[in-house]
Amino acid sequence: MKTVTILGATGSVGSSTLDLIERDPDAFQVLALTADRDVEKLAAAAIRTNARSAVMADEAYLPALRERLTGTGIDTAGGRQALLDTAAMGADWTMAAIVGCAGLEPVMAAVEQGGTVVLANKEPLVSAGEIILAAAKRHQATLLPADSEHNAIFQCFDASRSERVRRIVITCSGGPFRDWSTEQMRSVTPQQAVAHPNWSMGAKISVDSATCMNKGLELIEAARLFPVPHDAIEIVIHPQSVVHSLVDYVDGSVLAQLGPPDMRTPIAHCLAWPDRMPTPMAPLDLVAIGRLDFSAPDEVRFPALRLARAALDAGGARPTILNAANEIAVAAFLGKRLSFLEIAAIVSDTLACYDPPAPQTLVEVLAVDAGARRIAAERIEDRSR
Numbered sequence: 001m002k003t004v005t006i007l008g009a010t011g012s013v014g015s016s017t018l019d020l021i022e023r024d025p026d027a028f029q030v031l032a033l034t035a036d037r038d039v040e041k042l043a044a045a046a047i048r049t050n051a052r053s054a055v056m057a058d059e060a061y062l063p064a065l066r067e068r069l070t071g072t073g074i075d076t077a078g079g080r081q082a083l084l085d086t087a088a089m090g091a092d093w094t095m096a097a098i099v100g101c102a103g104l105e106p107v108m109a110a111v112e113q114g115g116t117v118v119l120a121n122k123e124p125l126v127s128a129g130e131i132i133l134a135a136a137k138r139h140q141a142t143l144l145p146a147d148s149e150h151n152a153i154f155q156c157f158d159a160s161r162s163e164r165v166r167r168i169v170i171t172c173s174g175g176p177f178r179d180w181s182t183e184q185m186r187s188v189t190p191q192q193a194v195a196h197p198n199w200s201m202g203a204k205i206s207v208d209s210a211t212c213m214n215k216g217l218e219l220i221e222a223a224r225l226f227p228v229p230h231d232a233i234e235i236v237i238h239p240q241s242v243v244h245s246l247v248d249y250v251d252g253s254v255l256a257q258l259g260p261p262d263m264r265t266p267i268a269h270c271l272a273w274p275d276r277m278p279t280p281m282a283p284l285d286l287v288a289i290g291r292l293d294f295s296a297p298d299e300v301r302f303p304a305l306r307l308a309r310a311a312l313d314a315g316g317a318r319p320t321i322l323n324a325a326n327e328i329a330v331a332a333f334l335g336k337r338l339s340f341l342e343i344a345a346i347v348s349d350t351l352a353c354y355d356p357p358a359p360q361t362l363v364e365v366l367a368v369d370a371g372a373r374r375i376a377a378e379r380i381e382d383r384s385r
């Protein structure tokens with residue numbers, strides 16, 4: 001039996017993970033489930049899975065959780081330190097599914113335990129990739145990518161012969177505004193932006209998909225995870241989201257992983273790895289799908305792609321700044337304090353006026369992250385004047 005902890009159990013990825021675990025209660029024992037504020041969903045999941053503990057990251061919601069779980073025997077805790085202690089409990093398998101850089105310290109706490117840490121939460125890898133990878137090596141933790149594209153690459157990438165890989169091709173649905181002009185995108189509402197055509201996801205990643213910043217973050221994530229030169233990682237628009245990514249070898253063989261646009265497939269791959277486990281999804285019906293289209297991305301209409309590639313190439317603090325400014329800008333857009341096109345503009349402005357030295361430690365990453373958030377927030381304030 002594998003012991004499992006899910007950080008961000010109430011979110012989209014957290015719910016998909018729970019769905020798989022609950023289908024096979026003999027294989028998994030839930031150690032801990034965490035959320036930020038969604039007491040009802042967390043409590044219900046903790047009871048269903050007979051979790052040992054349930055944790056609210058926002059301590060203000062702990063009394064409500066306690067009340068809801070009275071008499072169940074499930075331990076409760078709340079606050080940032082409780083979240084970190086939970087991540088450090090030493091589960092065999094930890095799903096990192098908190099959204100944003102709020103997941104960075106919990107990911108590090110889990111990695112330092114040396115178990116298997118499954119990364120859906122991509123922002124920590126973007127902001128502090130080298131630090132996380134070094135910690136994983138030091139503590140002999142196994143990192144597995146749950147992000148569908150990176151999971152696809154992981155399944156196709158022959159790590160023992162990485163020098164024989166010519167290219168990695170990351171596919172991108174293009175999001176809901178793939179065919180819109182810049183003019184049309186000027187008046188996009190949060191409601192339109194979160195309605196992804198293929199995937200059902202949390203609000204932040206849905207907006208990132210609409211701006212294509214998600215693909216930019218994934219470009220950086222791929223560069224962290226797979227040992228290939230940056231210019232050997234390409235992005236290709238593939239509206240059907242059936243081919244999740246491809247690896248091109250020097251002999252001309254291109255290996256791809258295909259599957260339904262459902263996170264339960266990559267999560268199941270990580271849950272069972274190196275074995276396989278069944279999922280409830282119907283087999284892929286290629287005849288019904290009929291055609292698979294591919295085209296080049298447009299970095300003029302979607303400048304986030306260009307900003308992310310430049311940040312990756314420049315290295316140092318640039319990816320951390322890119323990510324932090326984007327998190328602030330997306331939150332402002334969702335709060336109707338910023339227009340859709342201004343998201344990339346805020347990221348660009350923040351990168352242009354903030355150039356701290358490369359962070360070497362987690363504390364330094366968090367300081368750069370905080371500085372970028374402050375500047376991005378000021379820029380948003382300036383625009384609303």
Ligand code: NDP
Pocket residue numbers: 007008009010011012013014034035036037038039057083096097098099100102120121122123146147148199200201202203204205263
């Ligand atoms: P959601 O917004 O659906 O869920 C986020 C989870 O994190 C919730 O459990 C939430 O709790 C918790 N959370 C939010 N803020 C904090 C905080 N400050 N401290 C601790 N916990 C917090 O996100 P998704 O599931 O969509 O995405 C999670 C991560 O996985 C993201 O990094 C995303 O980029 C990545 N990812 C997501 C995919 C998807 O299909 N959704 C696909 C690939 C990657 P509460 O519910 O209480 O707010």
